[in-house]
Amino acid sequence: MDPHEIARAESEYIVPIYVRPPMVLTHGKGAYLYDTEGKRYLDFGAGIAVTALGHADGEWAQVVAEQALTLVHASNLYHTEPHLELAKRLVTNSFADRVFFSNSGAEANEAALKFARKWARNKTGEASKSNIVAFDGGFHGRTMGALSVTAKARYREDFTPLVPDVTFAPFNDLSAAREAITQRTCAVIVEPIQGEGCVRPAEVAFLRGLRQLCNENGALLVLDEVQCGLGRTGKLWAHEAYGVAPDIMTLAKPLAGGLPIGATVVTEAVARVMQPGDHGSTFAAGPLVCRAAQVVFDRINQPGFLANVQASGSYLMDGLGSLPSDKLIQIRGVGLLVGVEFAASVKPLISAAAERGLVIINAGEKVLRLCPPLTVTREQIDSAIEIIGDCVASV
Numbered sequence: 001m002d003p004h005e006i007a008r009a010e011s012e013y014i015v016p017i018y019v020r021p022p023m024v025l026t027h028g029k030g031a032y033l034y035d036t037e038g039k040r041y042l043d044f045g046a047g048i049a050v051t052a053l054g055h056a057d058g059e060w061a062q063v064v065a066e067q068a069l070t071l072v073h074a075s076n077l078y079h080t081e082p083h084l085e086l087a088k089r090l091v092t093n094s095f096a097d098r099v100f101f102s103n104s105g106a107e108a109n110e111a112a113l114k115f116a117r118k119w120a121r122n123k124t125g126e127a128s129k130s131n132i133v134a135f136d137g138g139f140h141g142r143t144m145g146a147l148s149v150t151a152k153a154r155y156r157e158d159f160t161p162l163v164p165d166v167t168f169a170p171f172n173d174l175s176a177a178r179e180a181i182t183q184r185t186c187a188v189i190v191e192p193i194q195g196e197g198c199v200r201p202a203e204v205a206f207l208r209g210l211r212q213l214c215n216e217n218g219a220l221l222v223l224d225e226v227q228c229g230l231g232r233t234g235k236l237w238a239h240e241a242y243g244v245a246p247d248i249m250t251l252a253k254p255l256a257g258g259l260p261i262g263a264t265v266v267t268e269a270v271a272r273v274m275q276p277g278d279h280g281s282t283f284a285a286g287p288l289v290c291r292a293a294q295v296v297f298d299r300i301n302q303p304g305f306l307a308n309v310q311a312s313g314s315y316l317m318d319g320l321g322s323l324p325s326d327k328l329i330q331i332r333g334v335g336l337l338v339g340v341e342f343a344a345s346v347k348p349l350i351s352a353a354a355e356r357g358l359v360i361i362n363a364g365e366k367v368l369r370l371c372p373p374l375t376v377t378r379e380q381i382d383s384a385i386e387i388i389g390d391c392v393a394s395v
């Protein structure tokens, strides 16, 4: 079908929630995407920080194909081995003791919030310790619970009333957090590096301070690593760099290499409160998605792979330093999650870059978010910086 016709027909059949650029994508390989016209794009968005191994990775595709011919879905009513194998990997390589799987980042956070509420209720014997503290600029998803802890008014205002008893505090402001977190708080949810919120890393003192405040007030620390976790920062978990261990961590985007998955990884103390029937999901943790995730996890969880992400991230940061500084406000980020803040909207730059064969995304109106596959090469980083440099004039 003609690409213009596809775009036109979509506008007829699809709920008009997304504004998409005109190209129609057909396939991908490594760090490249291709459209119906045969045009190649260097993919520095990775499907919003998802395709960590790039597109159509050979080993991943083979495992998925084999599993598709074996067993895709059985439901959580039954035992399957891939489910266990993935859970073991996450537990063995983190602070956590147990895992609950779901299908997306929002769902992973929904589970975290429910677990926290029940944990607090069990602990105190009453329902009043229900307060959840979240932060301005944070993004935790679009479902009602996840949206309730997401600050941005534009995402919330048409959908109220949301889940009650949430307090927002300014990000990276420990004294404000000290005011917000009380004995009534059951959980504090925070991204170690805010992704949608303009790519803003938490300060070390802030995250450590939150851990301390949670301890003092008998609250759980929930780290949302849906975007920044699993190797994107050059460490397996973003919080490793802070020397802070959470009670709950949520994962999703890259975990199954592009198939839908969410994971809520928790300590034994949290897990213990959940009983059969307390929560559930039909699709979660199917054999196909869990086998796919094992491939991703095993590839990323290697010192050489993670060291390379760190080196690629530094190389990207250094290269971005060559951009004309009069238009730039700040370059920030960790590893291969980098934000480039401009003085004006980056929408024209994103369009101009797509014309030149580079796919990039924004994080907020004025920030370019660069989150290529973790396997991106130096040459690909050079090409991306060259194209961004050529397009900076459009901002």
Ligand SMILES: Cc1ncc(COP(=O)(O)O)c(C=O)c1O
Binding pocket: 048, 104, 105, 106, 107, 109, 139, 140, 141, 142, 191, 195, 196, 224, 225, 226, 227, 228, 252, 253
């Ligand atoms: C930090 C964070 N948490 C949660 C979510 C929601 O994930 P999903 O879109 O898979 O529901 C996102 C999505 O961008 C995210 O960046």
